[in-house]
Amino acid sequence: MPQVADLASLQEYDDILAGLTAELEEARADLEDDEALQAAQAAATEADEGCASLEREQRRLEGEIDGLVAKVEREEKRLYDGSVRLPKELEGIQQEVASLRSHLSDIEDTELALLDKLEEAEAAREAAREALAREEAASNEKHERLGVAIAGLEGRIEATTGERETCTGRLPSTLVAQYEDLRRRKGGVAVTHLRAGACTGCRVSVPPSARKRALDPEAPALCPNCERILVGY
Ligand SMILES: [Zn+2]
Numbered sequence: 367m368p369q370v371a372d373l374a375s376l377q378e379y380d381d382i383l384a385g386l387t388a389e390l391e392e393a394r395a396d397l398e399d400d401e402a403l404q405a406a407q408a409a410a411t412e413a414d415e416g417c418a419s420l421e422r423e424q425r426r427l428e429g430e431i432d433g434l435v436a437k438v439e440r441e442e443k444r445l446y447d448g449s450v451r452l453p454k455e456l457e458g459i460q461q462e463v464a465s466l467r468s469h470l471s472d473i474e475d476t477e478l479a480l481l482d483k484l485e486e487a488e489a490a491r492e493a494a495r496e497a498l499a500r501e502e503a504a505s506n507e508k509h510e511r512l513g514v515a516i517a518g519l520e521g522r523i524e525a526t527t528g529e530r531e532t533c534t535g536r537l538p539s540t541l542v543a544q545y546e547d548l549r550r551r552k553g554g555v556a557v558t559h560l561r562a563g564a565c566t567g568c569r570v571s572v573p574p575s576a577r578k579r580a581l582d583p584e585a586p587a588l589c590p591n592c593e594r595i596l597v598g599y
Pocket residue numbers: 558565566567568569570589590591592593594
């Protein structure tokens with residue numbers, strides 16, 4: 367294959383590789399981005415902790431209620447079992463029982479309010495768990511899909527790199543070095559084409575003498591303006 371055609375192919379391979387590499391990077395970044403899943407996990411953990419804290423408080427109140435009920439029963443027993451006979455002492459016990467019952471009633475009200483909160487917290491926990499399950503399914507689907515896409519891109523990059531190597535193997539190393547140098551200096555574009563008398567790299571009109579040189583398939587010509595390798599056919 368003529369040298370100039372190989373140089374043009376080299377540019378095409380590099381354009382393809384740049385596109386594939388960008389796609390691969392995007393897919394890898396997308397794969398690593400698990401913000402939505404992390405947020406759902408955090409929300410589910412928070413909802414779990416919210417319920418657990420209310421449940422602990424409920425158990426504490428239940429304990430307090432049981433203690434008070436037992437105390438009321440003890441005191442009432444003393445009122446009626448005849449062990450206390452002094453009216454003053456009996457009156458004291460009655461007052462104690464009334465006070466205990468009032469306290470018990472307050473705690474039972476607190477527990478009822480807490481049970482309402484617990485019901486809300488359980489509903490929130492259920493919603494958070496469902497949202498987490500949805501995010502996990504979406505994440506699994508994404509990993510599967512991107513895994514396939516990444517493997518495909520890696521395969522295409524490997525194949526294109528192989529073809530590119532075959533192409534550079536046909537060219538003199540000095541020409542490959544010149545191409546690489548131009549690509550570095552000229553924003554990734556080392557080879558341009560002549561279209562309607564102008565260079566596709568810099569869009570500047572090419573004088574006839576340079577156009578003529580650009581038609582030689584064996585001797586790479588340069589655009590007089592942007593100095594890229596100019597292919598005239
Ligand atoms: Zn040019």
